[in-house]
Amino acid sequence: MQTKKQLLSITTNTYYAEKFILSSLVRIRKVAEKIRHEFNIDVEIIVIDDGSKDQTVNILNSEFSKNQDFKLITLTRNFGAINSHRAGISACNGDAVVFLASDMQDPPEIIPTLVREWIDHGHKFIYCPRQTRNDPLISKIFAQAYYFIFRKISQIKDFPQNGFDICLMDRQVVDAFLACKEKNYTPQQLIWWLGFRSLGIPITREKRCEGKSGWTLQKKLTLAIDTIISMSHLPIRFISLFGIFVAFLSIGFGLYILYHALFGSVAVAGWASIMCIISFLLGVMMMMLGIIGEYLRRVLDEVRERPSYVVDNVRLPVETKFVGGIGGC
Structure with a gap:
C-alpha cells in the first residue's frame, strides 16, 4: 500500500x-x-x-x-x-x-x-x-x-x-x-x-x-493594547488594588478631619487642597473607566459573533x- x-x-x-x-x-x-x-x-x-x-x-x-x-x-x-x-x-x-x-x-x-x-x-x-x-x-x-x-x-x-x-x-x-x-x-x-x-x-x-x-502607529498601538489586555490581568488588577489603596487613604483622611472638626485643635484645610484631591481622583477614575471600557469593547466583539x-x-x-x-x- x-x-x-x-x-x-x-x-x-x-x-x-x-x-x-x-x-x-x-x-x-x-x-x-x-x-x-x-x-x-x-x-x-x-x-x-x-x-x-x-x-x-x-x-x-x-x-x-x-x-x-x-x-x-x-x-x-x-x-x-x-x-x-x-x-x-x-x-x-x-x-x-x-x-x-x-x-x-x-x-x-x-x-x-x-x-x-x-x-x-x-x-x-x-x-x-x-x-x-x-x-x-x-x-x-x-x-x-x-x-x-x-x-x-x-x-x-x-x-x-x-x-x-x-x-x-x-x-x-x-x-x-x-x-x-x-x-x-x-x-x-x-x-x-x-x-x-x-x-x-x-x-x-x-x-x-x-x-x-x-503598520501605522495607530495599528501598532492597537496591537499593543490588544496584546496586553488579552495576555495580562495587570490592567484590571491595577484598578482593584488602586481602588483599595484610595479607599483606605480616604478613610484615614476622613477620620483625621472628623477628629479635628470635633475637638477643634487644628483648623481644617481649605478649599484649595480639597479641590486638588477631587481633581486628581476624578482624573484617576476617568482613566480607570477607560481601561474598563477597553475590556467591555472586547467583550462586545466576542458576543456579537461577527x-x-x-x-x-x-x-x-x-x-x-x-x-x-x-x-x-
Whole structure:
C-alpha cells in the first residue's frame, strides 16, 4: 500500500503589495521546489489579499491564470494582518503550516531548515526569533519597548525578547490555534500560550526593499493594547488594588478631619487642597473607566459573533478543495 505524501502549506498575506508581490512569489516558489526535492513532500502555496485597493489583486489574478500553482483568496475588505493570517491558516490542508508576510523581511529561505526540524526531530512548533532588525530607528524603539513591557506583565514571560513572525506549526498546533475563537489577539503570542514543545532558529530581519509598511502607529498601538489586555490581568488588577489603596487613604483622611472638626485643635484645610484631591481622583477614575471600557469593547466583539474576515473570491488549482469557508471566527 502506497503511503500518502505529507503536505506542507505555506501561506502569505498581501496588502498594497503591487511593487513586490511577484518577486515574493518567485522566492516562495523556489523554496517550495527545494522542499519537494529535498524532503519528498508536497507543498501548497496560499496567498491571501487583505482588501488591497491598488493593482495587487489584478497582478495575482494574472499570475494565477498563467501558472495555477497557488491558492488565491481575496477578502472583501481590509480586515487586518492578524485576521488575514487566520484566513490563510484556515484554508490550509497541510500536515504542517508556515506563515510569513509577503514583504519577505523574514527570509523564506529559512523554511527548509524548519521543515527538517519538523520531519527529523518531531518538533511541533519551530519559530524564528529575530536576532537583529534592519528597521528604521523609531520602529526598533517601539518594538523593543513593546516586547519588554509584554514580557514583564504577560502570562508568558518566556516569550522571545525580540519577537518572531515566520514559524512552522504542526497540524496539532494548527487545530489548537483555530479552536481559539477570540477576536482580539496576536497569533504569535496565542500560539506560544498553547505551550507546545518548540524550537527557536534565530534569523536577521531584513530591510524592506520596496513598498511601504502598512503598520501605522495607530495599528501598532492597537496591537499593543490588544496584546496586553488579552495576555495580562495587570490592567484590571491595577484598578482593584488602586481602588483599595484610595479607599483606605480616604478613610484615614476622613477620620483625621472628623477628629479635628470635633475637638477643634487644628483648623481644617481649605478649599484649595480639597479641590486638588477631587481633581486628581476624578482624573484617576476617568482613566480607570477607560481601561474598563477597553475590556467591555472586547467583550462586545466576542458576543456579537461577527466573523473575523469575509472571503470575497477563491481561485484554486485543479483538483484542490477549499476548506476555509466564506468567513471565519
